Amino acid sequence: MTTATSTIQELANREYKDGFYTDIEADMLPRGLNEEIVRAISAKKDEPDFLLEWRLKAYRHWLTMTEPKWPNVHYPPINFQEIIYYSAPKPKKKLGSMEEVDPELRATFEKLGISLAEQQRLSGVAVDAVFDSVSVATTFKEKLGELGIIFCSFSEAVQKHPELIKKHLGSVVPAKDNFYAALNAAVFSDGSFCYIPKGVRCPMELSTYFRINSAETGQFERTLIVAEEGAYVSYLEGCTAPMRDTNQLHAAVVELVAVGENSQIKYSTVQNWYPGDKEGKGGIYNFVTKRGACRGWNSKISWTQVETGSAITWKYPSVILQGDDSVGEFYSVALTNHFQQADTGTKMIHIGKNTSSTIVSKGISAGHGQNSYRGQVKVMKGAENARNYSQCDSLLLGDRCGAHTFPYLEVRNTSAQVEHEASTSKIGEDQIFYCKQRGISAEDAVNMIVNGFCREVFRELPMEFAVEAQKLLGVSLEGSVG
Amino acid sequence: MIAGGTGAYGFQCLTRSTGRKNVMLTIFNLHARVADKEILRGVNLKVKAGEVHAIMGKNGSGKSTLAGVLAGRDAFEVTEGDVLFEDKNLLDMDPEERAREGLFMAFQYPVEIPGVSNSYFLKAALNATRKHRGLPELDAMEFLTLVKEKLKLIHIDEDLLKRPVNEGFSGGEKKRNEIFQMAVLEPKLAILDETDSGLDIDTIKTVADGVNAMRSKDRAMVVITHYQRLLNFIVPDKVHVLLDGRIVKSGGKELALELENKGYEWLETEAQATT
Numbered sequence: 024m025t026t027a028t029s030t031i032q033e034l035a036n037r038e039y040k041d042g043f044y045t046d047i048e049a050d051m052l053p054r055g056l057n058e059e060i061v062r063a064i065s066a067k068k069d070e071p072d073f074l075l076e077w078r079l080k081a082y083r084h085w086l087t088m089t090e091p092k093w094p095n096v097h098y099p100p101i102n103f104q105e106i107i108y109y110s111a112p113k114p115k116k117k118l119g120s121m122e123e124v125d126p127e128l129r130a131t132f133e134k135l136g137i138s139l140a141e142q143q144r145l146s147g148v149a150v151d152a153v154f155d156s157v158s159v160a161t162t163f164k165e166k167l168g169e170l171g172i173i174f175c176s177f178s179e180a181v182q183k184h185p186e187l188i189k190k191h192l193g194s195v196v197p198a199k200d201n202f203y204a205a206l207n208a209a210v211f212s213d214g215s216f217c218y219i220p221k222g223v224r225c226p227m228e229l230s231t232y233f234r235i236n237s238a239e240t241g242q243f244e245r246t247l248i249v250a251e252e253g254a255y256v257s258y259l260e261g262c263t264a265p266m267r268d269t270n271q272l273h274a275a276v277v278e279l280v281a282v283g284e285n286s287q288i289k290y291s292t293v294q295n296w297y298p299g300d301k302e303g304k305g306g307i308y309n310f311v312t313k314r315g316a317c318r319g320w321n322s323k324i325s326w327t328q329v330e331t332g333s334a335i336t337w338k339y340p341s342v343i344l345q346g347d348d349s350v351g352e353f354y355s356v357a358l359t360n361h362f363q364q365a366d367t368g369t370k371m372i373h374i375g376k377n378t379s380s381t382i383v384s385k386g387i388s389a390g391h392g393q394n395s396y397r398g399q400v401k402v403m404k405g406a407e408n409a410r411n412y413s414q415c416d417s418l419l420l421g422d423r424c425g426a427h428t429f430p431y432l433e434v435r436n437t438s439a440q441v442e443h444e445a446s447t448s449k450i451g452e453d454q455i456f457y458c459k460q461r462g463i464s465a466e467d468a469v470n471m472i473v474n475g476f477c478r479e480v481f482r483e484l485p486m487e488f489a490v491e492a493q494k495l496l497g498v499s500l501e502g503s504v505g
Numbered sequence: 506m507i508a509g510g511t512g513a514y515g516f517q518c519l520t521r522s523t524g525r526k527n528v529m530l531t532i533f534n535l536h537a538r539v540a541d542k543e544i545l546r547g548v549n550l551k552v553k554a555g556e557v558h559a560i561m562g563k564n565g566s567g568k569s570t571l572a573g574v575l576a577g578r579d580a581f582e583v584t585e586g587d588v589l590f591e592d593k594n595l596l597d598m599d600p601e602e603r604a605r606e607g608l609f610m611a612f613q614y615p616v617e618i619p620g621v622s623n624s625y626f627l628k629a630a631l632n633a634t635r636k637h638r639g640l641p642e643l644d645a646m647e648f649l650t651l652v653k654e655k656l657k658l659i660h661i662d663e664d665l666l667k668r669p670v671n672e673g674f675s676g677g678e679k680k681r682n683e684i685f686q687m688a689v690l691e692p693k694l695a696i697l698d699e700t701d702s703g704l705d706i707d708t709i710k711t712v713a714d715g716v717n718a719m720r721s722k723d724r725a726m727v728v729i730t731h732y733q734r735l736l737n738f739i740v741p742d743k744v745h746v747l748l749d750g751r752i753v754k755s756g757g758k759e760l761a762l763e764l765e766n767k768g769y770e771w772l773e774t775e776a777q778a779t780t
Contacts, residue, residue, distance in 0.1 A: 457616035460576050461630035461686065462604035462637070471629065475620025475669065 052109040058082065061209050064109050068178050068212070071185055074192075081198035081208030088202045094366035095395040095427055096335050098308065106241045106272060108210045163227065172256075173218040174229055177245055180216035187218060191249050195278040195316045195343070203274040203337075204312040207243045211276070214244035219254035221283065228485055230259040241272040248290070252283025252319065257485060260292045272308045273333075277340075279315030281322035281349075288315060289325045290340070291484055293492055296332035303362025303391070306334025313340035314370075317349035317378075325352040326369065327483045329492040334363060339397065341370035344378035344406075351380040354480040358496060359392025359424070368398035368429075373409035373439070382413040385477050387496075388424035395427040402439040409439040417447040418476050420469070470497045527554045528591070529694050529725035530575075535586035536750075537574050544570040546750035547586070554693070555722040559736055559761060560729045562747035563769050568729045569613060571747070572698040575727075576610040577603055590694065604630075605637035609692035611683035613699040618670035623682070624652065626670045627689055634690060655688040659715040677708035684715035695719070696727045701735040713738030733765035748776055 052063055061082050065075040090101070167174050173184060181188050198208035215231040231246065250256055260277075273296060279288045290313075299306025309332075315324035326340035342351030353369035371380035386394040394417065402409045417426030428445050450472050458468035474481070474493055481489045530552040537545040544567045552558050562568050574581045575588065577600035588595040590608060598606065618626065631651075632642040643651065656663060661681055671679050680700055687695055697716065701709050716739050720726070728739055736744070736758065744760040745752045748769070753776045754760065764772075 451616070453616045454618055456578060456600065457612065457618070458626075458630075459600040460604050460610055460612075461626070461690065462601050462633040463626075463629050464601055464633070467629060467633070471621050471626070472618060475618055478620040 050111045051107055054107045055104040056082075056106070056108060056210065060108055064210055064212055067109065067111075068181065070181055073185075073189055074181060077193065077198060078209050081205050082210075084199045085202070085205035085209055088205060090202050091337075094337050094397070095393070095429070096337060096364040096366050098335055098364075101272060101308070103206075108241060108243070109212050111212075167225070167227075167229075170223050170226070171220040172223060172225055173216065175216055177211075177214040177216050177247070180247075184216075184218070187249065188216070188247070191247055191278070191280050193278075195280055195314050196276050196312050201312060203310045204276050207245060207274050207276045207312070210241075211243045211245040214246045214275070216246075217248045217256065217258065219248075219250045219256045219286075221251040222253045223251075224254070225256040228257050228259050230261065232261045241274065243273075244275050246275070246277040247280075248278070248288055249280045249282060250286035250288050250322075253285045254283065255287045255289075257289040258291070259485065260290070261295070271306075272310070275311045275313075277311070277313040279313075279324055281315065281317045281319055281324055281346075283322070284319040284346075285321050286319050287323045290315070290327070292326075292328040292330070293484075293495065294328065294330045294332050294336075295495060297334075298332045298363050299334040299361065301361050301390075303334070306363070307332065309333035309336045309338065311338040313338060314343065315341070315351070316343045317346050317351060317375075319346045319349070321348045321350075322346050323350040323352075325354070325483070327352075327354040327480065328356070328367075329477075329480070329484070329495065330355070330357040330365060330367060331495050333365075336363075336365040336367050338367050339369055339399075341372070342380065343372045343374065344380065344409075345374045346378075347375040348377045349375055350378070352483075353380075353382045353384070353398075354483045355384045356387070356477045356480045356492070356496070357385070357394055357396075358387040359389070359394045361390045361392065363390075364393045366395040366397055368396045370399040371401070371411060373400075373402045373406040373411070376405070376407040377409070378406055379410040380412075382411070382415070383479050384413075384415040385480055386415070386417045386426050387420065387473060387476070388417070388426050389420040390424060392424045393427070394425065395429060397429040397431075399431040399433070400441055400443075402434045402436050402441065404435045406436050407438050409436060409441075411439075411441045413441075413443045415443075415445045416476065417445075418473065419447065419449045420473075528552070528589075529554045529556075530595075530727070531587075531589040533587045533589075535571075535574065535588060536584045537570060537581045538584060539570065539581055543584070544581075544750055545574065548747070548750070548752055550745065550752060552694070552725045552727060554725050556742045557720065557726045557728060557739065559739075559741035559744045559758075560727060560747055560752075561731070561733070561744060561761065561764060563731065566747045567750040568731075568747055569698055570750075572610060572613075572696050572727075572729055575603075575608065575696055576600060601633070602637075604690075605634045607634075607693035609687050609690055609695045611680070611687060611695065611697045611700050613702060615671045615674075615679040615683055617672045617674075619672050621670050622667055623670050624648070624666040627652065627686060630686070631689060652689060655685060658718050659685045659688055660711065661685050676703045677705070677712075680704060680708070680712050681715065684712055684719075688715065688719060691724075693723065694725045694727070696729065698729050699731065700728070701730055701732065706734070709735060710738055733761045736761045746772055748772055751776075 052060055058079065061078050065078055164174060196204050199205055217229055219225055248256065248258060279290060281288050296307035296309055317324050324342045328340060330336050340353060344351050351371050355367065357365045357367050359365050368384060369382055382398055384396045386396055388394040396415045398413060400411045400413065413430065415428055419426055426447055430443050432441055434441055450469060454472055455465055455468045459465060473496055481492055484492055528551060532548050532550040535545050535548040536543065548571060560568055570581055574583060583596055590606060595603060628648050635642055652666065659681065665682065671682060674682060700712060728741060741758055744756055744758060746754040753772055
């Protein structure tokens with residue numbers, strides 16, 4: 024076997040470092056799904072009637088739907104009656120402040136490098152932490168409140184700002200949108216809510232950290248971000264889960280609404296759900312619907328994602344470009360190793376005039392990993408002078424993995440300019456040998472080459488996240504050096 | 506990996522020949538093959554510190570195989586013989602270890618690494634080498650100071666540092682970048698594999714100027730080339746002719762001129778006569 028191939032194979036054999044489990048008392052609903060469960064979740068959250076009705080409608084519609092079969096991923100059928108739809112760490116008492124968060128929980132997040140302590144002001148990131156089904160802590164709330172920014176758990180928003188929820192919930196991803204979005208609408212238990220009022224530029228990165236802890240629990244969170252006229256926010260999302268040999272379902276929905284003129288939302292994800300072991304056993308099924316709507320003139324939504332975890336990833340962060348001159352961006356790095364499968368990409372729907380979109384997708388496959396890019400660019404009749412540029416690059420490490428590209432272009436306006444570029448490359452023996460001849464180890468060489476490949480995406484990430492993402496890629500490929 | 510087998514006789518011979526301190530490279534009875542084809546069939550060579558040796562030969566004579574074996578390319582299998590780098594067994598070392606010990610090869614076809622800047626790449630290389638030698642790693646500022654000095658030496662624009670390694674470089678830029686890397690890494694032994702191939706005469710001159718600036722009494726160089734013209738600019742101390750995997754003739758710099766005038770054929774006839 025050649026050095027490069029053995030290097031890559033060993034790189035592919037590393038441990039998942041966030042795979043620990045926290046022993047904490049949980050408040051759970053019985054497994055399975057029916058109207059009673061939906062009602063029980065709503066009751067636990069003390070929700071207003073409109074929301075319960077919305078959930079029930081979604082649930083009834085979900086019953087009529089079937090799972091999508093078109094993604095290029097393979098897995099045994101999911102028994103939706105085996106899943107536990109609600110699990111919350113049992114609070115010792117009602118939380119009044121951050122100091123009252125269960126020490127076990129705080130320790131869990133500390134271990135993950137997420138500080139819930141507000142003293143850590145220097146990091147300049149406000150965090151909402153979601154543990155299994157509920158949000159356990161939101162930091163910097165008061166400071167943000169002075170600017171009129173609302174950043175809290177979804178449950179809290181439902182209680183304190185029902186009018187905003189009622190107005191925007193489901194406005195971008197309708198409850199009946201697709202199988203997993205409907206399931207989420209029926210059973211979502213928490214998530215984050217963020218509202219940036221007119222003219223406010225959010226002074227810090229807002230961040231949600233998701234953690235699945237309980238076994239056999241599904242995580243169904245919902246994130247809703249609303250930016251009014253001239254508002255700007257940069258939002259980060261991170262995810263981990265313990266190592267388990269059964270598969271767990273994560274079906275989240277994220278809705279971004281750039282309502283006003285010149286509003287801007289930047290959403291970055293570093294997804295490191297447990298990917299399963301070397302034989303492909305266990306891991307998270309990450310079936311997520313993410314979509315943003317650029318409603319205002321000259322509004323902008325950017326998605327940046329670094330996907331290194333999950334057994335199966337199925338997500339297409341999309342932008343609906345309604346407002347004239349609005350801009351949509353999608354920057355993605357997806358890495359699949361061992362037996363991981365990813366079918367990910369984006370949709371850019373051009374409706375307004377002079378709308379433009381950019382898609383940069385970098386897929387990395389190692390081990391037996393299968394990586395598919397699936398992207399749709401749609402230019403509607405009225406979208407005069409719409410422009411799209413898509414670039415999709417695949418990098419193969421080793422000879423047992425696969426890369427696939429499924430671009431869909433639908434153009435109904437002759438003034439549109441749509442460009443698509445695609446490339447597939449392999450880390451060459453030559454590249455690795457060249458690095459070694461300069462004294463660089465094979466492992467460092469592979470990291471360097473992979474990071475170079477992802478550079479266009481990494482530079483879109485906020486600084487601390489970019490560093491994190493680079494490290495994560497390094498760790499994800501660790502040990503493949505011969 | 507490379508098999509480094511040797512006979513007892515071979516090793517004794519090597520130890521004796523490296524008794525003098527300034528021998529940088531000793532090749533003894535080196536045989537190597539690619540797949541089933543034997544390419545090197547008993548190469549013997551000794552290069553001392555401060556010397557520049559040219560290895561000439563036509564296509565297929567084994568020049569690039571020799572360079573590849575010395576650098577540790579795993580496409581080549583060594584079937585017999587020994588190589589000493591100073592007093593260490595070169596064939597026992599991984600390619601990166603050879604590099605860190607001070608062996609540098611300027612590639613005939615330098616490789617592109619998209620998205621990785623030249624300065625990042627070189628800093629990683631230099632610090633890997635420094636670490637190996639027990640020296641502290643250079644920080645960004647120290648590195649920049651060093652690199653700027655070397656850029657001047659090779660007459661290269663600072664832009665080069667930010668550009669991705671060899672990506673979109675012209676043939677001449679790639680070769681100059683190799684020499685620049687050599688200047689930064691300051692090897693004990695440099696092997697230049699067909700550094701002149703594909704270059705026009707002006708570029709050959711600038712590349713040669715860079716190489717000449719690097720000549721020193723502590724450094725040995727092995728220049729592998731098909732044509733004599735490079736040797737007008739990098740004047741060698743010794744010239745060897747490689748033919749069918751063996752060095753069939755060695756001499757001073759005048760041998761290169763003789764080859765330029767007479768071609769390689771007379772050597773082939775001569776070699777046939779002796780076997």
